[in-house]
Amino acid sequence: MRDVLLLFGMQGSGKGTQGERIKERYGRFTDVIVGQLLREGAKTNPEMQALMKTGKLFPNPMIEAVIEERIKTIPEDERIIFDGFPRSEIQLEIYENLAKKHGFKSLAVDIIITEEEALKRLSKRYVCPQCDYVAIGSGKCPKCGADLEKRVDDQDETAVKQRISIFKKDTRPIMDYFKQEGELIEVDGVGTFDEVTERIFKKLDDYYKK
Numbered sequence: 001m002r003d004v005l006l007l008f009g010m011q012g013s014g015k016g017t018q019g020e021r022i023k024e025r026y027g028r029f030t031d032v033i034v035g036q037l038l039r040e041g042a043k044t045n046p047e048m049q050a051l052m053k054t055g056k057l058f059p060n061p062m063i064e065a066v067i068e069e070r071i072k073t074i075p076e077d078e079r080i081i082f083d084g085f086p087r088s089e090i091q092l093e094i095y096e097n098l099a100k101k102h103g104f105k106s107l108a109v110d111i112i113i114t115e116e117e118a119l120k121r122l123s124k125r126y127v128c129p130q131c132d133y134v135a136i137g138s139g140k141c142p143k144c145g146a147d148l149e150k151r152v153d154d155q156d157e158t159a160v161k162q163r164i165s166i167f168k169k170d171t172r173p174i175m176d177y178f179k180q181e182g183e184l185i186e187v188d189g190v191g192t193f194d195e196v197t198e199r200i201f202k203k204l205d206d207y208y209k210k
C-alpha cells in the first residue's frame with residue numbers, strides 16, 4: 001500500500017502552501033501535478049497538443065496514462081500528494097482506477113473557506129505559470145523557481161465567482177465520495193496560513209509519522 005494524500009480547497013484556500021508544509025513535516029512525499037504533466041505531455045504528443053489548443057478536455061484514458069507514467073518513476077516507499085486532483089466526478093473514475101491498480105491508501109484533506117474569503121484572497125494572489133503553485137504576493141515559485149504571475153482572470157470578480165461556483169459544484173461529489181469511504185479530513189481554512197497549518201498537522205499526525 002502506498003500513502004496518497006489529496007489536497008482540496010477553493011481557489012485562494014492556500015492548499016499549495018499547506019502542501020509544501022506537509023511535505024516538509026512528514027517527508028517522503030512526491031507531488032504529482034496533473035496539470036503540469038498534461039502541459040508537458042502536450043509538448044511531445046501531437047494528439048494532446050491539438051486538444052490543448054482547442055481547449056477541449058483530455059479524455060480520461062489519456063489522463064490516466066500520463067499519471068501512471070509518472071507514478072512508475074516514484075519509488076515504492078514514497079508517498080504521493082495530489083493537489084486539486086481529481087477535479088470533477090468524471091476524473092474521480094481515473095483516481096479510483098489508479099487507486100485499485102496501485103494499492104493507494106487514500107486520505108483527502110478539504111481546506112474550507114467561505115466564498116467571501118476566497119474573493120478577498122484571489123485579488124492578492126500570484127500563480128506559477130509552470131506548476132500552478134499559488135502564493136499571496138509576488139516573487140519566485142518555491143516549487144520550481146519560475147517567476148510568479150498575477151492572473152488576469154483573478155482580477156475579474158464575475159469570472160472569479162463563476163470559477164468558484166464551478167469548483168463548488170464539481171468538488172462536492174468528490175468530497176462526498178471520500179467522506180463515504182471514511183477518508184476525508186475537513187479543516188477550517190479561515191485564519192492565517194500558520195493557524196491552518198497547525199490544524200492540518202494536528203489531524204495528519206494521527207496518520208503519518210514525522
Ligand SMILES: [Zn+2]
Pocket residue numbers: 128129130131132133141142143144145146
Ligand atoms: Zn512553480
